[in-house]
Amino acid sequence: MQERQEIHNYLKSLAKYLSRLDQQEADEVLREIESHIYDVIDMQEEKGQLVNVAEILRGFGPPRQLAEHYVAHIVDGTPLPPGFSAMDIVKRGASKSLYWGSAILGYSVGVSLIFLAFAKLMVPNLVGIWSSANGNSLIVGMVEHPYQYGNELAGMWLVPAALVLGFLTLRLTYGVLHVLKNSMQRK
Amino acid sequence: MTEKQTLETKWDIQIRKGTLELVILAALNGRVLYGLELLNLLHQFETLKITEGTLYPLLDRLKRDGVVSAKWQQEGEARPRKYYKLTDAGHAKLTSVSQRWQQATADINHLLSHPGPDGIKK
Numbered sequence: 001m002q003e004r005q006e007i008h009n010y011l012k013s014l015a016k017y018l019s020r021l022d023q024q025e026a027d028e029v030l031r032e033i034e035s036h037i038y039d040v041i042d043m044q045e046e047k048g049q050l051v052n053v054a055e056i057l058r059g060f061g062p063p064r065q066l067a068e069h070y071v072a073h074i075v076d077g078t079p080l081p082p083g084f085s086a087m088d089i090v091k092r093g094a095s096k097s098l099y100w101g102s103a104i105l106g107y108s109v110g111v112s113l114i115f116l117a118f119a120k121l122m123v124p125n126l127v128g129i130w131s132s133a134n135g136n137s138l139i140v141g142m143v144e145h146p147y148q149y150g151n152e153l154a155g156m157w158l159v160p161a162a163l164v165l166g167f168l169t170l171r172l173t174y175g176v177l178h179v180l181k182n183s184m185q186r187k
Numbered sequence: 188m189t190e191k192q193t194l195e196t197k198w199d200i201q202i203r204k205g206t207l208e209l210v211i212l213a214a215l216n217g218r219v220l221y222g223l224e225l226l227n228l229l230h231q232f233e234t235l236k237i238t239e240g241t242l243y244p245l246l247d248r249l250k251r252d253g254v255v256s257a258k259w260q261q262e263g264e265a266r267p268r269k270y271y272k273l274t275d276a277g278h279a280k281l282t283s284v285s286q287r288w289q290q291a292t293a294d295i296n297h298l299l300s301h302p303g304p305d306g307i308k309k
Contacts, residue, residue, distance in 0.1 A: 028269075029243075029247070032222065032243065032269050033239075033243065035222075035268055036222050036223050036239060036243075039223045039268070043223075059240060060238070060239045060240045060243075061240035065240070
């Protein structure tokens with residue numbers, strides 16, 4: 001009874017991770033694996049051996065890992081048919097543009113924020129956040145004549161805020177570029 | 188595990204990675220087998236003891252590639268099983284890949300039987 005429950009739990013978990021396949025394909029995979037498991041159990045019982053369901057399931061590996069092998073062709077995509085190489089070149093070009101665009105944007109924003117923090121320390125009166133045009137616009141940065149914009153909103157809190165945001169932006173940019181790079185290398 | 192056993196295991200894994208598809212095609216040559224039958228056949232060979240988690244997804248891929256075909260069959264009171272066999276494309280692939288395998292094996296054996304320091308003239 002417990003063996004059946006173990007097998008049922010394993011197949012239920014596997015079914016969840018096979019959701020990328022269409023229902024018929026997923027059902028066929030599950031049916032084949034279930035058939036194998038019970039065939040092995042029958043074989044062990046015929047030989048008078050102790051049935052070890054955990055050992056049988058270990059041969060398949062964790063459900064998630066097993067399912068990854070079945071859905072890899074969907075996740076990675078099948079290669080383009082011959083004659084479509086131009087599309088592949090355009091795709092690669094677009095990926096490279098996205099990579100470098102993200103790098104330039106992300107790193108420049110991050111560095112600018114950190115620079116803002118240090119600038120606030122050096123020239124606190126000229127750097128800050130101001131509200132202008134009756135609250136319809138916000139000015140963030142270094143200005144020549146701050147007095148025309150009224151009171152500065154952030155004060156010295158701008159220093160830690162800009163530093164933290166700057167480093168978070170740099171970290172996020174690094175993470176995004178890492179994912180983009182892996183995606184480009186897999187293709 | 189001794190160091191020698193560890194080295195042999197690592198090398199077996201490397202060999203299998205490069206040859207598994209050929210192994211499956213060769214095992215199915217002239218045979219119609221279901222998964223467990225195929226697994227038990229391979230397990231008779233020291234270097235071909237693959238796991239179920241390797242075999243079944245590979246069979247699925249070979250089916251999608253069109254080199255094997257699969258069909259559910261039930262014999263008498265037995266549980267239905269999915270039987271695999273080579274397609275024409277599978278036979279063609281087996282022929283060409285096994286020729287390359289024979290050539291690679293001959294090349295490696297030649298190198299092994301002609302150690303240095305002298306050069307090799309083939």
